[in-house]
Amino acid sequence: QVQLGESGGGLVQAGGSLRLSCAASGxxxxxxxxxxxxQAPGKEREFVAAxxxxxxxxxxxxxxxxxxxxxxxxxxxxxxxxxxxxxxEDTAVYSCAADYSSGGYVSTERSGYDYWxxxxxxxxxx
Numbered sequence: 001q002v003q004l005g006e007s008g009g010g011l012v013q014a015g016g017s018l019r020l021s022c023a024a025s026g027x028x029x030x031x032x033x034x035x036x037x038x039q040a041p042g043k044e045r046e047f048v049a050a051x052x053x054x055x056x057x058x059x060x061x062x063x064x065x066x067x068x069x070x071x072x073x074x075x076x077x078x079x080x081x082x083x084x085x086x087x088x089e090d091t092a093v094y095s096c097a098a099d100y101s102s103g104g105y106v107s108t109e110r111s112g113y114d115y116w117x118x119x120x121x122x123x124x125x126x
Contacts, residue, residue, distance in 0.1 A: 002026035002098050002115050009094060009120030012086055016124070020081040022096030022117055029077040030054070033099040033106050035113060036070060036081045038092035038122075047108045048094070049081060059108055064090075086124045095119040 008020040024032070035050035049070035050059045058070050067086075072079040079096060097113035099106075107113065 002029070002032060002100070004096050004098060004115055004117035006094065006096055006117045006120040009122045011123045011125065014086060014088055014124055014126050016086050017082070017084045018086065018122060020083065020094055020096075020120060020122070022079045022081075024077045024079075024098065027100070030074040031100065032115075033101075034070075034072060034079040035097045035099070035107070036079075036094055037097060037110060037113075038090075038094045039119075040089075040092040043092075045095070045110055047110070050106045050108055051079065052104065052106050057106060059106055061108075083122070086122075088124045088126045090122060091124050092122060093119040094122050 003025045006022045036048040037045050038048050039045040051070045055072045067084050069082040096117045098115040099113045
């Protein structure tokens with residue numbers, strides 16, 4: 001089992017940047033595929049970005065492609081989400097998630113992830 005804790009959220013003006021971090025504890029972090037999801041008020045949780053175990057493959061939702069970057073430092077048991085050119089529609093609670101399944105496939109679906117953090121609020125003002 002793994003425990004996940006997000007940090008780095010906050011209030012930022014449109015066009016600004018934030019860097020989210022997700023620290024993991026428990027099983028060997030490098031064995032997990034990781035992802036970020038977000039949930040805005042009144043909306044379902046949606047996929048944002050995902051990364052393979054070694055960090056060599058990354059995947060993004062079309063809405064954030066070119067603005068957000070997911071990365072990981074396995075030696076620090078941490079995955080990051082660098083968010084640039086933020087828009088008001090990026091306002092949401094951002095959660096990290098971990099997938100311990102075998103194989104190289106990296107899911108972009110909520111159902112593909114076994115463990116979730118509590119989330120951190122990101123608010124982008126116009």
